[in-house]
Amino acid sequence: MLAQQRYDRILELLNKNGIVHNAELVKEMKVSSETVRKDMDALEKQGKLKRVHGGALPVSGKQMQVQKEDYISLEDRNTSHMKEKAAIAAYAAEFVRENQAVGLDYGSTSLVMAKELARRFTSLTVVTNSIQNAVILSECPGFTVILVGGILDKKELSLGNDFSQTLESLHLDILFMSVSGVHPQVGLTDQGLSEARVQKQMCQIADRTVVLADSGKFGKASLVKLCVLNEVDDIITDSAVDEQIKEAVKQTGVSLHVVPAAE
Structure with a gap:
């Protein structure tokens, strides 16, 4: 799979699910975690996603703030x-x-x-x-x-x-x-x-x-x-x-x- 094909697939999954996870992308595209990391870096530099720990979210303006939900008995x-x-x-x-x-x-x-x-x-x-x-x-x-x-x-x-x-x-x-x-x-x-x-x-x-x-x-x-x-x-x-x-x-x-x- 060429780099542009991987970029397109990452953005497709991001648009569909609202979030992508590095581990899932490794399995989906059958590439190394290092390749996924480089792809995510490239897309972030292009302003097409925002990297977070373990994955990525849509760019600012499209994403909604996430409030952490602490345990309540x-x-x-x-x-x-x-x-x-x-x-x-x-x-x-x-x-x-x-x-x-x-x-x-x-x-x-x-x-x-x-x-x-x-x-x-x-x-x-x-x-x-x-x-x-x-x-x-x-x-x-x-x-x-x-x-x-x-x-x-x-x-x-x-x-x-x-x-x-x-x-x-x-x-x-x-x-x-x-x-x-x-x-x-x-x-x-x-x-x-x-x-x-x-x-x-x-x-x-x-x-x-x-x-x-x-x-x-x-x-x-x-x-x-x-x-x-x-x-x-x-x-x-x-x-x-x-x-x-x-x-x-x-x-x-x-x-x-x-x-x-x-x-």
Whole structure:
């Protein structure tokens, strides 16, 4: 592959994903890390991208500031932004039909969604890696609850899964995924490495993936990247989301639903 062909491919991926990673470019173009570094240097000198540690972002003016999302305990998250989370879950429940197979990951928003499903439906199969979700849903006689096995994260009351083949043999009609950060260029991010593997597996087996994220998650990025925004079907948030970020998210091609917070 000639240098200009590599430049074009790097810029193509940057335009598509909003970010490129050196390691991914090495595999994609089958070249050395030194070649990628030189290509990135050349493109930066041409003003076509901005290099960051481990990769590159679009040039200034096209990129949006990334706010670092520090860890907040599950206990605190289970009591914050509750009106917004309730409104998001109520809206999301309209996507579900009786007797469907539904995926839920872990976290505070996922817990609110589990409670909404328990309130509205009589017969669902729910696959989750959250112990607190499983406890709530176990009280529903007509629900089948599949708790994905793995190593217990005591802080998150979740199960991280590097080895189970359970998910490979399942199919989900819809997955509701909660995240720590929603950024137009970085994509969807979360805090747990092993939990992220479960989230990615669930995305692969779901017909539809819906992200539940209150407005406080927008413009932020956490440690673990899950995917770019247009790799999910829908994102549901509340009406306090910043207008600039809202428009930037829409431009990625994902369907963004904005709902007013419950009174």
